Amino acid sequence: MIKLLSGNEALAMGAYHAGVKVATAYPGTPSTEILESLARHDDIYAEWSTNEKVAMEVAMGAAFAGIRSLVSLKQVGLNVASDPFMAASTMAVNAGIVIACADDPGIHSSQNEQDDRHYAKLAKVPMLEPSDSQEAYEFMSYAFDISERFDIPTLMLTTTRISHSKSVVQVRQEQTPPAKQADFHYDVEKYVMLPVYAQLRYSLIEERLTKLAAFAETFPFNQVSWGERHLGIITSGVAYQYAREVFPQASFLKLGMTYPLPKNLLLNFAAQVHRLLVIEELDPFLQENIQALGIKVTGKEFIPRTGELNVDIIEKASRSVGLLPEISSQPLKDMSIKLPKRPPQLCPGCPHTGIFFTLSTLGKRSSLTKSQVKTAKESPLVITGDIGCYTLGTYSPFNAMDTCACMGASIGNALGMEKTGIAKKLIAVIGDSTFMHSGITGLVNAVYSEGQITIVILDNRTTAMTGHQDHPGTGISAQGKKTRAIDLEQLVRGIGVSDVRVVDAFNMKQLRNAVRGAVDSTELSVIIVRGTCAMLAPKGSASMVIDAEKCNLCGICLQLGCSAIQRGKKQLYIDSALCAGDRCTICQQICPRQAIHLKSRVESVKLL
């Protein structure tokens, strides 16, 4: 059977066909679709874990009981999971564990750049890097076999272009292996990492690395394809695809297993080519490890270390060092007319809009009358932020986020600032999924430390940013089943917060009063702003319209950054196809001239 699959779909199918029975993940671009695909199978257990650390721990538990398990996460997710990941590399895994980790070179949708190949070396675990969906599919069964044969987790590393590109996959027809009976066999030397036992295990690890390196020599996807011998290229992952296009005549050593390295294969290849080059994205990981084997090789001297690679970039870099001839043809015309940018923005009817308008105006970052506007610098509030759709509150027109570090950081960051004795008021803003992921411990800490900060939890009932996954607050499992929901309000009260205000995300008066009250209060306050994500809620039956006679073009409604409110030639109007209507009504509530009201959609189309 032939299919066009994304790398993530292929990884999921590969894992399924390899007999994975427990799959865990926390969503994160570009890895999310791996678990989403696996969750569709009824005969395996799949969960959105609270965070990546928990995901890793659940997968380890399954493996201890003899069942193959898969963890999927994005590159920074492995930071969160790194503690149990390092433990898993030391302990016995019993059944296979594969960690599918998706890097994001170029930071398309992450908070920092990070080359997770280094984790393989740190944890001394084998690493596979597919270069297309076919390999993503096929590598999975190898990854599980390697994990079991060497009693160690296998790291399956992809990048955005592997995970999110679709390419052709020849799918094996065979059935998945039957489920094994799970059982756990008492063996403290393998499973209890007291120092005495961990010391024993650690001495095995070096031995195991040597065995893995020997295995790498025979791994069938460490492939040489001979072309002309004047140039030999060592590469892996998507970089292989680009390099193949730039140097169609060269000889290639494509590594499917990039840690540990196959020393003899590399020496042999190096000896047979005149000039040896490594082409890889981000850090010189292959290059330095190959150099450490005593092989002379270049690459990162001229191939960029930042951002993604592509055919253009490799060509240009290669020209700069004479690997390709200079081009004599006319360069294409420069088309750099300044085009209006189109950054992502909150959707019409987004439950984050009202609170950010409130924070922005109360913080005097935008204002109801132009004269009062201060710069974010002069604002009496400091708003520490977090990661999710709401991070878009950073942009104009709100300018209402001052920090964003990593998931969960908003609460600790606010507390730390407060403890310096700063004169400004502190507000931490965090999404519901992010709060479950890593905000809870920050809140416990803030209560314990008698912080007086205000924490705004944006409860839009989903993990919107990564494509609407459920989380413990929604009460629905990754496989669509009803499960127990964690009640946010009870949770926060249980931690010891007594000033808890639950407000409607679309009620501007409530929002304003809650933020004012919480900021003025001398105790730690939590505001839960509740409103369903616009993409999950049905559109209201009607649309808002602007009455041109009453509107004096003051532009305050434009401060909402709502894309349904548009500027016509002479008047402002609301696009009824975009407007969320009576579900939202925020613009109506803030219009100082009462010029906005509801109209049935049919009528509003006529008005346009």
Add this chain to the structure above:
Amino acid sequence: MKKLDILVVGVGGQGVILASDIIGETALSAQYDVKKADTLGMAQRGGSVISHVRIGRQVYSPLIKKGEADILIAFEKLEAARWNDYLQPGGVVIVNNHALPPSSVNVGNEQYLNDQEITSILKQRTDRICFINGTRHARELGNVRTLNIFMLGSASIFMPIEIQAWEDSICRHLSPNICQINIVAFRKGREEMRNAHLG
């Protein structure tokens, strides 16, 4: 056909990804090698959406090189101008004659380009420019969401694939209740392009 590089661009919510998925799968069913890459930026949230589809005997890179696309399909005018540098000299541009002004334009911080400016940018690469009223036709069909399939229909006459393969593939991708209206949109788009003269 040696290779065909198609760039599909638009704005979040316009159905760019579905259109490019259909192109990819249809080409696969016609025995070509296919690679396809979508770039969404931080999220769809109203930002630019770009999808690269590469078709050929054997395709390596999933990304089209700048200046090499054979066809640029733009669901929005400004996006046509933005991504025009992917087009090869003399390539085909199909533009939905429809503007979705970004928020910076609405707030008054930036200016949307006028049609002349857009055309002059496109002309830097090619004279084979076709503006079609996709959004208007889709509205007339009674469902604006058929825009992507209408655009696909327009572009399909430049691809060496049988009409039946297209229509089968569209039906595989869409739920039965909206399949028929989309087939109509596809045929309309094809017809529109037949009648249009490039230039």
